[in-house]
Amino acid sequence: MIYLDNAATSWPKPDSVAKAVYDCIVNKGANPGRSGYKMAIEAGRIVLECREALSDFFGIDDPMRVIFASNATDALNMAIKGLLRPGQHAVTSSMEHNSVARPLKKLEHIGVETSFVTADGSGLVSPDDIEKAIRPNTAVIILTMASNVTGTIQPYREVGQIAKKHGIPFLLDAAQGAGHIPIDVNRDNVDILAFPGHKGLLGPQGTGGLYIREGIELDTIVEGGTGSRSDLITQPDILPDRYESGTLNTPGIAGLKAGIDYINSVGIEKIREYEINLCSMIINGLKGIEGVQVYGLKDPEGHAGIVSFNIGDMNSTEISYVLDSEFDIEVRAGLHCSGIAHKTIGTFKQGTVRVSPGPFTTEEEVDRLIEAVRWIAKL
Amino acid sequence: MIYLDNAATSWPKPDSVAKAVYDCIVNKGANPGRSGYKMAIEAGRIVLECREALSDFFGIDDPMRVIFASNATDALNMAIKGLLRPGQHAVTSSMEHNSVARPLKKLEHIGVETSFVTADGSGLVSPDDIEKAIRPNTAVIILTMASNVTGTIQPYREVGQIAKKHGIPFLLDAAQGAGHIPIDVNRDNVDILAFPGHKGLLGPQGTGGLYIREGIELDTIVEGGTGSRSDLITQPDILPDRYESGTLNTPGIAGLKAGIDYINSVGIEKIREYEINLCSMIINGLKGIEGVQVYGLKDPEGHAGIVSFNIGDMNSTEISYVLDSEFDIEVRAGLHCSGIAHKTIGTFKQGTVRVSPGPFTTEEEVDRLIEAVRWIAKL
Incomplete structure (x- = not known):
């Protein structure tokens, strides 16, 4: 998982x-x-x-x-x-x-x-x-x-x-x-x-x-x-x-x-560096998939270990469901207890799929996420 | 302990x-x-x-x-x-x-x-x-x-x-x-x-x-x-x-x-019965010691696993300190976050020593408490 x-x-x-x-x-x-x-x-x-x-x-x-x-x-x-x-x-x-x-x-x-x-x-x-x-x-x-x-x-x-x-x-x-x-x-x-x-x-x-x-x-x-x-x-x-x-x-x-x-x-700076690297992989990986929109700043250094995205107009909850059931990947979808933030970025109806790695997340796991999203985007 | x-x-x-x-x-x-x-x-x-x-x-x-x-x-x-x-x-x-x-x-x-x-x-x-x-x-x-x-x-x-x-x-x-x-x-x-x-x-x-x-x-x-x-x-x-x-x-x-x-x-009734037995031992044991005053109802069935006492006009905190340091017995002394209750029973200045056994307390441990209080009461 x-x-x-x-x-x-x-x-x-x-x-x-x-x-x-x-x-x-x-x-x-x-x-x-x-x-x-x-x-x-x-x-x-x-x-x-x-x-x-x-x-x-x-x-x-x-x-x-x-x-x-x-x-x-x-x-x-x-x-x-x-x-x-x-x-x-x-x-x-x-x-x-x-x-x-x-x-x-x-x-x-x-x-x-x-x-x-x-x-x-x-x-x-x-x-x-x-x-x-x-x-x-x-x-x-x-x-x-x-x-x-x-x-x-x-x-x-x-x-x-x-x-x-x-x-x-x-x-x-x-x-x-x-x-x-x-x-x-x-x-x-x-x-x-x-x-x-x-x-x-x-x-x-x-x-x-x-x-x-x-x-x-x-x-x-x-x-x-x-x-x-x-x-x-x-x-x-x-x-x-x-x-x-x-x-x-x-x-x-x-x-x-x-x-x-x-x-x-470990050192918080080292954890931060690792997190930026993972976010960079996620942002770049997702942006390379047709139909995927990534939210937030372009620079991974502007992200605190969180990347939100959508695929076309697919329901975000549906995407997270497929990620869990087909790929054993656990992410959160929907409004994340913050309706006003979604109104701000224009995703109040669709919600977003939120990916948040941690210090124990591996690069291989991120690769598998990207592959899974690529697969879903082709559906 | x-x-x-x-x-x-x-x-x-x-x-x-x-x-x-x-x-x-x-x-x-x-x-x-x-x-x-x-x-x-x-x-x-x-x-x-x-x-x-x-x-x-x-x-x-x-x-x-x-x-x-x-x-x-x-x-x-x-x-x-x-x-x-x-x-x-x-x-x-x-x-x-x-x-x-x-x-x-x-x-x-x-x-x-x-x-x-x-x-x-x-x-x-x-x-x-x-x-x-x-x-x-x-x-x-x-x-x-x-x-x-x-x-x-x-x-x-x-x-x-x-x-x-x-x-x-x-x-x-x-x-x-x-x-x-x-x-x-x-x-x-x-x-x-x-x-x-x-x-x-x-x-x-x-x-x-x-x-x-x-x-x-x-x-x-x-x-x-x-x-x-x-x-x-x-x-x-x-x-x-x-x-x-x-x-x-x-x-x-x-x-x-x-x-x-x-x-x-275990069954809550069985735990309750055991607790009444321990409280009965504590109340009777303490009452048999000269100079000890026990508070609350006389009947152990009127106690919810708690017995408070004092020895003459000794400071309650001092008694608990001796119980801990000399006998490795851990009880609480003082006002127990309830000043008004102490005013009610007349112990606002002295506080009380509070003994509260649990389902894993043994009769032998209660005996050791009584012996320790007997020793302190002779000081």
Whole structure:
């Protein structure tokens, strides 16, 4: 079986990931941060080590400002709803995932204003357009690091600079960037970073996180037991506890640490280089097939490990069905939880077939994909 | 090492739990409910099978009304904030965990009224007092199934009947009851059930869930990609998708299914009987030691696998420290994320030492605990 849906969740994971999860459940299964006994301290250490690994990975100064979430959607909701108040305005793009678009649409009901800046046909958002959309009441700029539909890497560094210039917090949705492209929250002017643990970071499903720059206060969307200040009937202010109510997914966090360790052992630049090579093969291979349209930027370096295509006016779901049933190739088709991005690139009705290789994808597997698409295109 | 903190998280888990998690990561690692290819369907089947197992376990008619959450706190926040609107009133008790108390206190800021009905010194809440607290604008009655401090099992069935009589939704916090005591949402008149996956249900950390009776509509606290109706920029209405945005913790859910299967293979009544026996040994053993005070009901059948105690006016944390360092016995001390419960039973300053055995705790381990406490009490 050839798995090419790493943008949904990465697979396979490094061997060390499932092993770390297993070991945590079997040998370090206490609740972290709640007690002082030995196994609870061990569990707490697992959580702290992953927090530190994430901080190192993203250039974050204080690991206590890394919050664990159950996925990037959870982290994005924490950020968006924790930040925006009625009467305030958010600038974002037409390439966002529903995990940004739907919370924003929800907030419109309580009087939050939104501007979805339209990207061009390749899915690229213009920093100038973002800047033009800023109003006196703009309280956040939210941008996807790379489109989950086309893979288009956005000019997030430029947008970060614009946000800084205007003194507006910049929230980067790194769902498709984290683990693919090096992020440094200080260099990139990212004030709030939302990321999944189970995609580019190679951790297990059920993990994700949020970085919140010092000075930014988010209201909470979930309160509860934090293991700290149990005497208070209100949510404590200290971080990360304030945003981490309830028992953490310690085994998942152990696995996430193993995923990050793997990336560091190989080197993210090397993974990125390999990914660009695979995307280049996919783009060039697909473009050579009559009737195939490839979306997004022409340059493979503009793709974050994702290439979307269609064959003539064939239904994208049908193509993915044939790829699976006839060729044992697993890709995703349809709208990929991002209707507005498809409206932007003109594929709202047809959807696209999305190919997303991972660090364990081989060149031979890509060749087999191209051959399969060539076969389908002749049908 | 003797682990007696199962009320925080159960440990050890049945062998099948970590194995199911491992197998899911290694062999069924796709994103469930997002695609139609084979591994995605397998992942979807894991999720559906666990939903069905939970439905059978709790007497729920429609598995699609079981929502996965990352822990009971997450589920409780979904329920409390999804239900209550400004001007409405909630009845609850003084024995609630901070996962109920803190969200309610938060909602007071937007004009939600609350009544925390005071329990007696053993932690027992009177159904009459609950009924007396009902107002014309009462929109929910929330009760912990069993106190996480004293283990006191509340008269939740009677409260369920009262709620039904008054036509008010009844939300049961089964954090300390699920997997310990049989629950049938219809028989017990539970309209909304919040439960952790990693305590009595013996699943891994990072799991939990919420049952919502048909006819009850909760607003969402998190929106995002659901893999369904991606064309809509608003959250879809269909269940469970409406309340499950973002990638689910599929490996955790696979482990949770294994935990439930284990309970079913042994029989929950048998587990309950064994737990009562252990609690009886703990209560009687502790009561025989001079200077030791045991909290909660006298009858071990009134305890949900939890016994709290103190030795004279010794700091509870000090006792747990000695138990760990000198006897390798792991228990939790302090306020257990429930300050109001300690105020109720008069231990707000001292906290309590909480002992919570699990299905794998042996009678010999309980004997060793009693001997250790006897030794400490002589200090």
